[in-house]
Amino acid sequence: MPRRSRPSRALVATLAVLAxxxxxxxxxxxxxxxxxxxLQGRVEELSGELVKLSGEVAxxxxxxxxxxxxxxxxxxxxxxxxxxxxxxxxxxxxxVERVQGFFVTRVQGSGFVYSASGYILTNNHVVEGARxxxxxxxxxxxxxxxxxxxxxxxxxxxxxxDASKLKLTxxxxxxxxxxxxxxxIVAVGNPFGLxxxxxxxxxxQVGRLLPTDTGFSIPGVIQIDAAINPGNSGGPLLNLxxxxxxxxxxxxxxxxxxxxxxxxxxxNIVRRVAQGLIxxxxxxxxxxxxxxxxxxxxxxxxxxxxxxxxxxxxxVVKGGPAELAGLKGGDRYLNxxxxxxxxxGDVILKIDNNSVMGVEGMLWYLxxxxxxxDVLNLEIFRAGNTFSVSLGLGARPPYSSNP
Numbered sequence: 001m002p003r004r005s006r007p008s009r010a011l012v013a014t015l016a017v018l019a020x021x022x023x024x025x026x027x028x029x030x031x032x033x034x035x036x037x038x039l040q041g042r043v044e045e046l047s048g049e050l051v052k053l054s055g056e057v058a059x060x061x062x063x064x065x066x067x068x069x070x071x072x073x074x075x076x077x078x079x080x081x082x083x084x085x086x087x088x089x090x091x092x093x094x095x096v097e098r099v100q101g102f103f104v105t106r107v108q109g110s111g112f113v114y115s116a117s118g119y120i121l122t123n124n125h126v127v128e129g130a131r132x133x134x135x136x137x138x139x140x141x142x143x144x145x146x147x148x149x150x151x152x153x154x155x156x157x158x159x160x161x162d163a164s165k166l167k168l169t170x171x172x173x174x175x176x177x178x179x180x181x182x183x184x185i186v187a188v189g190n191p192f193g194l195x196x197x198x199x200x201x202x203x204x205q206v207g208r209l210l211p212t213d214t215g216f217s218i219p220g221v222i223q224i225d226a227a228i229n230p231g232n233s234g235g236p237l238l239n240l241x242x243x244x245x246x247x248x249x250x251x252x253x254x255x256x257x258x259x260x261x262x263x264x265x266x267x268n269i270v271r272r273v274a275q276g277l278i279x280x281x282x283x284x285x286x287x288x289x290x291x292x293x294x295x296x297x298x299x300x301x302x303x304x305x306x307x308x309x310x311x312x313x314x315x316v317v318k319g320g321p322a323e324l325a326g327l328k329g330g331d332r333y334l335n336x337x338x339x340x341x342x343x344x345g346d347v348i349l350k351i352d353n354n355s356v357m358g359v360e361g362m363l364w365y366l367x368x369x370x371x372x373x374d375v376l377n378l379e380i381f382r383a384g385n386t387f388s389v390s391l392g393l394g395a396r397p398p399y400s401s402n403p
Contacts, residue, residue, distance in 0.1 A: 083186050083242045084198050087112075090169050093136040093190045094122050094145075094159070094234060098129045110189035110235030111135070111159070112244065113170045114274065118163035121274055122234030123249050124150040127157040135161050138196045149277030152214050152399045153285055154367075155249050155265060156273040157234070171236060174243025176266035177368070179203050179222060187226045187248055187262070189235025201226030201262075209360050210250060210263055214399045216285075219363035220266045222246045228262035237264040246270070268368050284395040286370040289320020290327065294358045295347060298336045303343055310356050310381065313345040325391035327380070349386065350379035366393075 090113040098105045109126035113119075120135060127133060133145040143161045150157035179185075183203045191197055201224050208221040222237065228251050237246035246264030276283030292311040293299075300308045315329040316322045330342030348356055356362050370376065372395035380389055 079240050080186060080198070080200055083238055083240065084188065086242050087171055087188060087236065087238065088138055088196055090171050091138070091188045091196065091235060092120060093193075093195055094120075094126055095134040095136065096127055096130045097132045099131050100129075104131075108190065108193060108231060109233040110231065110248070112188075112234075112236045113168045114158070115170050116163060116168050118161045118166070118168065119148065119274075119278060120145065120159050120161065121247065121270065122157045122159060123247065124152050124155045124157040125249075126234045127159060128152070133159055135159070136195070141166070149281040149283075151273050151277060151283045152212065153216055153396065154218055154269055154273045154283070155212065156247065156270055156277070156283075158274055158277045171238075171242075171244050173267045173271050174239055174241065174245045176206075176220070176222065176245045176268045179206055179239070179245055179266075181205055184240055185224055185226060185245070186238045186240070187224070187228060187232065187235060187264075188238070189228075189232035189248060191227075191229035191231040193231055197232075199227040204261070206266075207360050207364055208263065209363070216396070217363065218265060218269075219360060219367050220269060221249075222264040222266055224262045224264060225260055226262055227258045229258050232262075243267075244270075266368075272368070282398075284372050286366050286372055286374065286393045287321065287396040288366070288376070288391075289317035289322045289394060291315040291317075291329070292348070292359055292362070293341060296336065299334065299341065299343055302334050303347075304384070305347065305381065309358075310347045310349045311359050311362055312341075312343065312347050314342040315345075321391050321394045325389050327378075327389065327391075328382070347381040348378055349381055352377050353379075 092111045092113070094109045094111045096107050096109075098107065107126065109122060111120045111122035111126070114121045127147055128150055130147060133147060134142055135145045136142045143166070145159040145161045148158040148160050181203050185201060185203055187199050187201075189197060204223040204225050206220070206222055208223050210218040210221045212218060222245070224237065228248050232248045233250075235248050236244040237248050239245050245267045247270055248262060248264045250263040251258055252261035252263065273283045291314045293314055295305060295308045295310050295312050297308055299305070299312060313322070313327060313329050316327055327346050330345040332342070332344050333340045334343045348362065350356060351362060351365060354365065370393055372393055374393050376391055376393055378389045378391070380387055
C-alpha cells in the first residue's frame with residue numbers, strides 16, 4: 001500500500017498566515033464599509049444643516065431690508081435737526097375766535113407746552129378777547145383750551161388744555177440774560193398757518209425796548225434775524241441747547257411781513273409773568289410812577305450835567321411812589337430835533353448801586369429783578385447836587401383798552 005505523505009510544516013505555516021490575513025482583510029473591509037457608511041450619513045446631515053442655514057440667512061436679509069425701509073428715522077445730522085425733533089410735538093397752533101360787533105373774526109398764532117398739567121404759553125395779542133380757543137398739535141390732535149390769564153404789558157398769555165388724555169412734553173425756559181449777540185437761535189411756529197415751521201438765525205441785539213398800545217414799553221426784548229411772519233406770534237425762540245429763551249412776538253416792518261428784524265420777549269420776563277398768571281390770573285409789574293427819557297447831549301448841556309449817563313425824570317405821577325419819595329419832574333421845555341422835551345427834573349444816576357446807562361437798561365433791571373413792595377435805592381442828581389433816595393415800588397395800574 002502506497003505511503004501517504006504528510007504536509008510540510010512550511011506549508012502549514014503558510015496556510016495559517018493566509019488564513020489570518022484573510023480574516024484581517026475581512027475585518028478591515030468590514031470596518032471600512034462601516035466608516036464609509038457613517039461618513040456618508042454625516043455628509044448628508046451637514047448638507048441638510050447648510051440648507052437650513054441658507055434659509056435663515058435669506059430671512060435675515062429680508063428683515064434687514066424691511067428695517068431700512070420702515071424702521072426708525074436716521075439720527076439727526078445737526079444740532080438744529082435734533083432741536084426740531086425734540087420740540088416739534090410741544091409747539092402748537094392756537095386758533096382763536098373773537099366777536100367784534102356783529103362779526104366773528106378768526107385769528108391764529110403759535111404757542112408751546114409749558115407744563116405736563118396742560119399750561120401753554122403764547123402771546124397776549126393772540127388770545128385777547130377770545131370767545132373760544134382751540135389748540136392744534138403737529139400730529140393732528142385738536143383740543144379746546146381755556147384762558148388762564150393774559151398780560152398786555154408784557155404780551156404774555158397763558159391758556160390751558162385738559163391734559164388727562166394727552167401726553168404733553170413741556171419745554172424748559174432758559175436764562176435769556178446769557179444770550180450773546182451773534183449766538184445762533186431757532187424759531188418754531190406756524191407762519192401763515194404753515195404748521196411746524198422752523199427758521200434759524202442769530203441774536204442781532206438784546207435789550208431792545210418794544211413800544212405797546214398800553215403806553216408802557218417791554219424792556220429786554222431780543223432782536224433776531226430769523227424769519228418771523230404773521231402766525232409765528234407766541235412760538236418759542238430756542239437756543240442750541242433746546243431751551244426756550246424767548247417768545248416770538250413782533251416784527252419791525254413797513255409791509256407787515258418779515259424784513260429782517262424779528263422781536264421776542266425774553267424768557268426771564270416770561271417766567272415771572274407766566275408764574276403770576278398761573279397762580280393769580282394776573283401779574284403785577286413793579287411801578288415807579290415816573291416818565292423818563294435818555295439824557296442826550298443837548299439835555300446834558302442845557303442842564304449842565306457831567307456826561308450823558310442816567311435818565312431824566314420829565315414827569316411824576318401824582319400819588320405814585322416817586323412823588324411820595326420827593327422826586328421831581330421837569331419845569332421847562334427844550335426843543336431837541338423838533339421835539340419838545342421837559343427838562344429841569346431829577347436825573348437818576350444809579351439804581352441799587354448799579355449805574356443807569358439809559359431808559360432801556362433801567363426798565364430792564366426793574367422788570368427782571370424787582371416786584372411791587374421791593375425797596376429801591378436811587379442816586380439822584382438835582383441842581384448840581386447828588387443825593388440818595390429809598391422808596392417802595394408800587395404795582396403798575398391795571399390796563400384798560402377802553403378810554
